[in-house]
Amino acid sequence: xxxxxxxSRTEAVTAPAADAPDxxxxxxxxxxxxxxxxxxxxxxAGAVALPVFGAAPALAHDRGEEHGHGHGHGHGHGxxxxxxPHKRGIILYTVRDATGRDPLSTDLPSGFREVFKQLARHxxxxxxxxxxxxxxxxxxxxxxxxxxxxxxxxxxxxxYGLRAQGxxxxxxxxWPLTTADKDTFKKHLEIANIxxxxxxxxxxxxxxxxxxxxxxxxxxxxxxxxxIARREGVKLYTHNHDGAYGFLLDGGPxxxxxxxxxxxxxxxxxxxxxxxxxxxxxxxxxxxxxxxxQYKFHTYTAHDGSTRRNVFDPAGLVARHNKRYPLxxxxxxxxxxxxxxxxxxxxxxxxxxxxxxxxxxVGQRNYxxxxxxxxxxxxxxxxxxxxxxxxISYDNLAALRKRRR
Numbered sequence: 001x002x003x004x005x006x007x008s009r010t011e012a013v014t015a016p017a018a019d020a021p022d023x024x025x026x027x028x029x030x031x032x033x034x035x036x037x038x039x040x041x042x043x044x045a046g047a048v049a050l051p052v053f054g055a056a057p058a059l060a061h062d063r064g065e066e067h068g069h070g071h072g073h074g075h076g077h078g079x080x081x082x083x084x085p086h087k088r089g090i091i092l093y094t095v096r097d098a099t100g101r102d103p104l105s106t107d108l109p110s111g112f113r114e115v116f117k118q119l120a121r122h123x124x125x126x127x128x129x130x131x132x133x134x135x136x137x138x139x140x141x142x143x144x145x146x147x148x149x150x151x152x153x154x155x156x157x158x159x160y161g162l163r164a165q166g167x168x169x170x171x172x173x174x175w176p177l178t179t180a181d182k183d184t185f186k187k188h189l190e191i192a193n194i195x196x197x198x199x200x201x202x203x204x205x206x207x208x209x210x211x212x213x214x215x216x217x218x219x220x221x222x223x224x225x226x227x228i229a230r231r232e233g234v235k236l237y238t239h240n241h242d243g244a245y246g247f248l249l250d251g252g253p254x255x256x257x258x259x260x261x262x263x264x265x266x267x268x269x270x271x272x273x274x275x276x277x278x279x280x281x282x283x284x285x286x287x288x289x290x291x292x293x294q295y296k297f298h299t300y301t302a303h304d305g306s307t308r309r310n311v312f313d314p315a316g317l318v319a320r321h322n323k324r325y326p327l328x329x330x331x332x333x334x335x336x337x338x339x340x341x342x343x344x345x346x347x348x349x350x351x352x353x354x355x356x357x358x359x360x361x362v363g364q365r366n367y368x369x370x371x372x373x374x375x376x377x378x379x380x381x382x383x384x385x386x387x388x389x390x391x392i393s394y395d396n397l398a399a400l401r402k403r404r405r
Contacts, residue, residue, distance in 0.1 A: 079401035082359040083370055088397055089126030089165060090119060090372040091329065093203075095386045097378035099134045108383055111138025113156045115387070120160035122391045123398060127157070128327070128371045129167035130203065132191070150194035157195070164195045165369050166284070166327055168203035168239060175221045185225065189232040199327060200229060201237035201284060205244045206272060211259050212250040215268060219275040226280030237282040237327060242341070244269040245293035245312055247300040263300040265310050273321055282324050286373070288331035288345065290314035291353055295342030315361040322364050330355065330370040330397060345376045347389040349396020360402050372397060 092099060095115055103110035109118040111134045119127065132149060136142040140152045157164055170188045172181035192200045206218035222236065229236040248271050252262025273283070294312040302308050318325045332351030333343030343351070362368065372393040377386035 079404050081398075082356065082365060082400040082402055083397055084365060085123070085398070086125050087365070087369055088124055088372075088394060089128060089369055090124050090390060090393070091128040091130055091168075093130035093168070094372060094374050094377050094393075095119075095390055096130065097383065097386055099138075101383070102135050102137050104137050106383065109387060111135055111140075112144070112153060113139050116156050116160045116162055118387055119390065120162055122387075122394045124390075124394055125161065126163050126165050126369060126371070128165055129169070129195075131167070131169060145191065147190060147194065150191040154195050164197050165371070166197055166199040166201055166237065167192065167195075168201060171202040171204075171225065172221075175217060177221075177224065182228070185228065186232075189229060189234055192234050193232060197234060199235045199237050199282065199284075201239055201282075201327075203239050205240050206238055208243065210246060210249045210268065212248055212271065213259070215248065215271055216275060219272060219281075222272075222281045223277050226277065230280055235282045235326065236280065237284050238272075239284040239286060239327075239329070240269055241286060241289040242293040242296060244272075245290060246297045247310075251303040252301070252305070261301075262303050262305070264303065265300055265308060267297070267312065270317065273324065278321075278324055282326055283321075284327035284329065285314065285318060285325055286329035286331060287314060287353065287355070287358060288329065288333055288343065288373075290317075291333070292341045292343060296340075315358045318362045322362065323367070325362075326367065326369060328368055328370040329373040330393075331373045331375075345374055347374055347377070347396075348372050348393035349399070350392070356400055356403060359400060370397065 092112075092115070098109055098115045098118075099112055101108065101110040103114070109115050116127070132145040132153070133143050134140070140149060143149065144153055153164075167188075170184055172178070172185055174181055177185075188200060206222055207214045209215065222238065226236040245267050247263040248266050248268045249260045249262065250264050250266070250271075251260050253260075255261050269283070290312070291314060294314065298311050299307055299309050330348055332346050332348045332353050332355070334346050334351045336342060336344045343353075345351075349355075359365065359368075359370075372390065374386075374389060374393065377389045379385040
């Protein structure tokens with residue numbers, strides 16, 4: 001049984017049953033009751049989810065893992081590996097404290113070169129950049145955002161058997177594009193090609209607006225940028241948070257600025273997929289934030305003024321547009337009843353988001369590139385935490401198996 005509410009149901013909302021607040025939250029998240037209650041207890045006690053032991057070794061033989069012979073820990077032991085070894089990646093934002101650390105002040109891995117070495121030891125085969133800056137005392141200096149810096153980064157990636165898949169970097173804010181913006185964008189494409197990136201993108205939504213006209217403008221801009229990127233052999237992608245999955249305002253009465261105030265029920269990013277060229281624009285789903293959107297954006301005011309319900313199904317959206325999602329952020333969470341998002345971030349595999357079901361539903365395991373991410377991994381009091389949790393996350397990603405029927 002799918003853990004998600006039925007996404008195909010768009011219906012008028014009547015007075016809801018008087019669920020207890022926690023029960024309503026559990027249903028909206030699609031979490032089994034026993035797992036929800038245990039998670040809420042941990043959150044209420046201020047506990048941090050513990051590492052899952054017995055995970056597949058980071059350096060397990062690829063052949064054994066490919067055929068489902070690796071060790072499991074409750075993720076469908078013995079089934080098909082859901083994320084092949086060569087597809088296991090991490091966005092470097094997760095370990096940004098390590099790349100930004102002064103190597104003269106610590107014995108911990110510091111700067112890009114040493115962090116690459118440690119991530120490769122953990123088992124990772126891919127990385128995604130979040131910019132090209134590190135500590136000034138690290139080899140290469142503070143900024144590697146140049147042709148020379150890219151060549152240095154590429155040499156270190158090659159040394160440790162890593163492949164870079166993307167970067168959250170420069171996307172011009174202006175439209176129409178200025179000459180300066182075009183030149184900077186092309187410089188980043190040159191860097192991308194040196195690094196061997198198949199993809200280049202941004203960590204932000206195409207627009208923060210809910211109005212259709214603004215998404216039309218964003219689509220024109222991204223189609224133009226995507227065409228420039230395509231000529232350089234790079235796929236342009238946008239990474240999205242929960243807000244992009246809210247409902248598009250595209251009809252009904254107009255406000256005092258002449259903008260629509262009601263929705264047809266289509267979500268903003270679904271509209272963006274429709275009006276952008278699939279040969280020019282790609283997306284990276286942050287699976288955590290997509291589940292936050294599932295929790296937050298489930299009702300809308302239709303053009304006729306009625307209130308309607310439509311529960312978001314992240315895996316369903318990907319399945320309908322599979323080839324447009326070459327990249328994922330694999331980020332986990334435990335249930336939260338207090339922060340307005342429904343979840344608190346935790347290391348991958350230690351939360352309640354059902355990644356076994358998600359990856360099974362979207363399929364295409366040799367196409368998608370899941371990048372582990374944990375925004376909260378760096379710690380002010382435990383400088384080794386982010387790299388340690390990167391290992392926990394890798395082991396849990398490697399252990400995912402398709403459930404046997």
